[in-house]
Amino acid sequence: MRILVVGDGKVGHTLAENLAREEHSVTIVDQNESVLHRSEDTLDVMCVRGNGANASTLMDAGVDKADIIIAATASDETNMLCCLIAKRLGAKHSIARIRDPEYNESLNLLQRELGIDMAINPERATALEISRLLRFPFASNIESFAKGRVELVEFRAHEDDVVVGVPLRDLGRKLHGLPHVLYAAVERDGAVTIPNGDFIIRAGDRVHVVADMVTITAYFRFLGKNSLRVKNVMLLGGGRISYYLAKMIAPMGIRVSIVEIDELKAIALSESLPDVKILHGDGTEQEFLEQEGLKQMDAFAALTDRDEENLMTGLYAVRQGVPKVIVKNNRVAYEDIISAMGLDSIISPQSITCANILHYVRARVGGHGTKVEKLYRLVNGKAEALEFIAREGDSYIGVPLKDLNIRKGTLIAVIVRKGRVIVPFGGDHIEAGDSVLIIACESGIGDLNEVIRK
Amino acid sequence: MNKRLVIRLQSSILLIEAAAMLPSLLVSIIYRDGATHAFLKTIGLILLFALPMHYFSRPIEKNLRAKEGFVTVGSAWVLLSVFGGLPFVFSGLLPRFEDAVFEAVSGFTTTGASVLTQFDDAPRGIMFWRSFTHWIGGMGVLVLTLALLPQMTGRTSHLARAESPGPSFSKVLPKMGDSAKIMYLIYAALTMLQFVLLVFVGRMSLFDAAIHAMSTAGTGGFSNYGSSVAAFNSSAVDVIITVFMIVFGINFALYYRLLIGDFKSFFKNEELRWYLGIALFSIVAVSLLIMPQYGNFFSALRYGSFQVSSIISTTGFVTADFDLWPSAAKMIILLLMFIGSCAGSTAGGMKVVRITLMSKNISREISKTFQPRKVQVVHLDGKGVDNSMLFQISLFICAYVILTLIGAFVVSLDGRYDMLSNFTACITCVSNVGPGFGAVGPTRNFAGYSTFSKYVLSLLMLCGRLELFPILVLFHPDVWRKG
Structure with missing residues (x-):
């Protein structure tokens, strides 16, 4: 996909880095020559110097053929103007960073009138994230998938946690009443593992577990972590x-x-x-x-x-x-x-901000097969959780998981079928229309067919 | 330094060189020229050398920093030339190693200076390889590697930047691999067009046409005849080659603009206008100056325009001995050797864009001396140019001249030829032109120099082709230190 990133600040650079790594053709526009040099040196992207709200600069950057334009300059007005002009010149989708609370109140009107498909307010998005953490204080990170039905929660294991020191496969037998969750990934000393049944959680590990909300809450109550409520x-x-x-x-x-x-x-x-x-x-x-x-x-x-x-x-x-x-x-x-x-x-x-914009972009990656509905980076991007919708006609449909070839370093964490959350075993299968949550140790997976094959 | 990655890249480049020998091998087999074994031996040697390099250097870290980029490009070109010279040695055409290296360097750098004296019974496969090195050396071996190997490493821009001629490097498409591919496609299409014209209009044999089309495309100048293009004595051939020499001296990014229908930025390009202006002026001036020698204006124009476009595009084909021309005409030729063609083309020299910006900078300095408070930004194509860029360009021009002078001194230690010959030998090598004046004039060659001088001249050619710094960094002690 051809993507134009206007504004080569921290967000612009990080976005360009991720998008270029995912094989998109990325062009960066900025007025500052020295930041462009840095991007040109380190990324496989094209850089155009100029004002992002200037039509001729945008044309130089190939806006007429762009699939997505992302305006992430420091100025809200430039971003809005940039999206407006880009849309008129032929860009298909536009994303603008708009942070001023004053604009935020009339955001719907602005978005409609200026043709901005997605407006992101970094401060608001951050506040939203913090509010979620305050609601579930036992977690150091929470991400929801499948329209909020599945939660992925990260917590740090303490010495006195009952799950510490027991192989995962024996947890259910030894601890009666422990709700069944999926251990999606464990970070230890900066390295990420997707654990198997023999894995033993140690104190200090950062554990990522996946389940539906009720199970997750019950799980943390069992661990004695849910006594706390933020007042x-x-x-x-x-x-x-x-x-x-x-x-x-x-x-x-x-x-x-x-x-x-x-x-x-x-x-x-x-x-x-x-x-x-x-x-x-x-x-x-x-x-x-x-x-x-x-x-x-x-x-x-x-x-x-x-x-x-x-x-x-x-x-x-x-x-x-x-x-x-x-x-x-x-x-x-x-x-x-x-x-x-x-x-x-x-x-x-x-x-x-980057994660939110990347969600949007990835959801618009066209082409064959399934596409990423949502992507969440675990532990500084060392692993990813990806949500896909299984499509009719793919080779894995209806085949029990144990008969499928699953890519190394990936895990099928959860299947959501008609609102029901399934933590899958070898006998389960995927049906068309299911939401499938994948945990992967590598980045750049864009299609469910890349992960599972018959 | 990330040595594993550098070694890994070198091995990939060598493997591509081995693959690049296959067409020459095929030619050798078709014409049964007796040099087939030379290619087989060379390819075998490269595989013996590159495959272990490839398998024992799995890079742990895949990031290519500026230092590694420059070291990779510099040392890759040295290796390419050493292995590229082996077919000359094995076929017995140039049995001495220094001659073979000189010829290969001259090929890859698109210089076209030769130490070859025997043309008549030279194996056709070897002659084809000689011109083929021009063709891949012109656009760049690393650019070819980038086009062929997808996702070689994350940061590839350092490689292309170190190899691409010109003060600033710009991709035509956001992805390096795509950019490299489209450049090679345009290059191959233009070469094919010239080949077809040479065969059907110039009435050349397929083999001669292929040799001359590839040599013109790389702006190299190797011919399979001792008397170069003069051997055909055909005005049709002269005109076709004259036009295409100029065409290959133009920035290839501009052809891409043409291809996508952006005629405005093609015709409004300042460097192109300067380039064509200099070429046109020189053609007219030289033709008028040499008219008395040729009797009428049209033959003066035919020989004048051919020689001028051959020198400004740094090709080095000849149809007339310009050493016999009046000194004003000779002076123009000498100046053109320094200037060269456009950035981003296959040609050598200092590049017209540098001369353009340098002239503008000088004129700004002059107006500043009597208007000290004047603030003025130097423009190119309607855009302001950074002072740091102007500084770099001045530095480059200085380094270029100093390197040429040092080279001329070192070569003079030979004690064989006069000052003019030694000096023009160096400038013609640094600018990747081919012929010089005097002992290295259009009808002579470089065979007479000592072994030592041949290595020095080879180094100058590499410096000129890679625009000094990728080769010069190899001599900087900090590059080889740890950390």
């Missing part, structure tokens, strides 16, 4: 993420306090969020945090613009015994180091 949350930094997040979770009965260092900003927040407790002060001052009852909080989220500050206060909150600590970190590269320090829930607006 009090402290958010550090009064930026857009905090704003969206407070709006989402305050109606759910969660008491939110937001710490903001800038007084004017704090006042403005208090104006727009009357139900939320706004605190004016420096979040890096430990005394101040203690005074405001950090120890009593069920959850703490560090969401300032400075990664270092977020990390340090996050670590401090962990030390103070806050059960759920979420940290915003823009530099994806350090994720391994940070999680080694004990912070599990690390959130990066850029990766969330």
Whole structure:
């Protein structure tokens, strides 16, 4: 597919990197020569220098033949204009990053009038992700598949967890009443394994389990992790993420306090969020945090613009015994180091934006066979969870799984048939129309037929 | 440095060279020229050498950084030339190793300078291979590798950039593999067109037409006759080759623009206009200058235009001995040797775009001396050019001239020829032209130089073809240090 990425910032570059690796023809447009050089050096893409909202620049970049245009410059207006022009010049789909809350209110109208097929607000998407983590605090990451029927949950195994030290195949026999979930992937020391029956979970492993929501909840209750319910949350930094997040979770009965260092900003927040407790002060001052009852909080989220500050206060909150600590970190590269320090829930607006856009793009990859409905990256992209819809006429339809050739390093995690979730065994088979969730250790799978063959 | 990856790439390139010998092998078998064994031996040797390299160097990390890119390209061309010279040795045509290497380097770099003195009974397969090296060397062996091997590594742009002539490298399509493929397709189509014209209009034999079409396409200049294109003594042949020499000196990315119907950017291209302008001016000036020697304007134009387009496109075919021309005409020829053709073509020289930008930069500096507060950006094709790019170009031109002068000094240590011969031998090698003046003039060749000088000249040809840096980095100690 021909894809045009306008804006070569962190998001643009990451998108281009992923899309080029998936064999798409990617062209990047940006005004800054030096960032283009970096992309040209490291990626197999074409770079065009110029303003992304300028028709002749877009024509140089081949917009008339583009299947998708992704506008991810720093300016909302440029992004909207870019999509509008690109659509008029013949681009088939357009995606724009729009982050200003003011535009967000009239987003539907803007999208319709400007021909934007997908508008993504990184801060809002991040807030959504955090709100999910707050609802299920035992998880360090949650992703839902098959229209929310299947959840993939990541948690860190502790020494006293009952599942630790027992081979997976013996779990059901030894622990009566343990709900049956699928162990999709385990990360240990930075390496990802798709476990088999002999696998033994050790303390410190990051375990990914898959099942339907009810089973997952029961599973964590069995492990004794579900006693916690978040009632009090402290958010550090009064930026857009905090704003969206407070709006989402305050109606759910969660008491939110937001710490903001800038007084004017704090006042403005208090104006727009009357139900939320706004605190004016420096979040890096430990005394101040203690005074405001950090120890009593069920959850703490560090969401300032400075990664270092977020990390340090996050670590401090962990030390103070806050059960759920979420940290915003823009530099994806350090994720391994940070999680080694004990912070599990690390959130990066850029990766969330990229992941959302990639979902959209992958769903539009045409061609034969099945296509990816949804893709979720596990552990920094070392493994992927992919959702496909099985198509009529494919060779694997109706054949028991044990008779199929399944690609090495991949796992058929879940089959969803008519709303029913099946954690499959060798005797199960796939029917046309089923949603199939695959876990894979490699990236770039674009078709269910690549994974299973008769 | 990621040595495994570099070695892996070298082995792939050598295997492609072995495959590239198959057409020559076929020619050798068809004409029963007695050189078949030379190709079989060479291919066998390459396989013996490259297959173990291939199997014992599975790269752990597949990222190709700038350093590895340059080292790969530089050393690949050295290896290619060494193995490419073996058929000359095995067939007994050039029994001395330094002669064979010189001939192969001259072939791959599309120089066309020769040490061959025996043309009449030379095996046809070997002559075909000689011109075939021009053809693949012109567009680039690594570009061919990129076109043929899908997804060779993640980062391939360093390879193509190190091999492609011109100050900046731009792909015509987002994916490197697609870009390389379309370039080779355009190249092959143009070569085929010339071949057909030479056969049907120029009345050449199939073999002669193939040799000359490939040599013209790579802007190389190897002919299977000692007197070069003059041997045909046909104005039709002269005209066809004159036109195609100019055609192959044009940036191939522009042909792609033509192909997709974008005529505007073809005809508005500044480098192309300068290139054609310089060529046209030189043709007219040279033709007028040599008119007294040829009696009438039309034969002066025929020989003048052929020689001018042969030199500006850095091909090096000859139909007249320009060493006998008046010195003003000779001077134009000498200047053209430095300039060369467009970036992104198969030709050598400094490239017209560099000369264009350099002239604009000089004129800006002049106007700055009396208008110190003037702010002016140098433009090319309506777009501003970075100062860092202008700096790089100045540096390149300086390095180019210095390298030529150093080369001329080293070659002079031979003590065999005069200054003009030595100097033009070096410039003709660095610019990948072929003939020079004096002892290396259009009717003479490079056989008289010492072994040492032949290696020096071979190195100059490689430096010129790869635009200095991929070869020069091989001599930088930091490249070979760990870390």
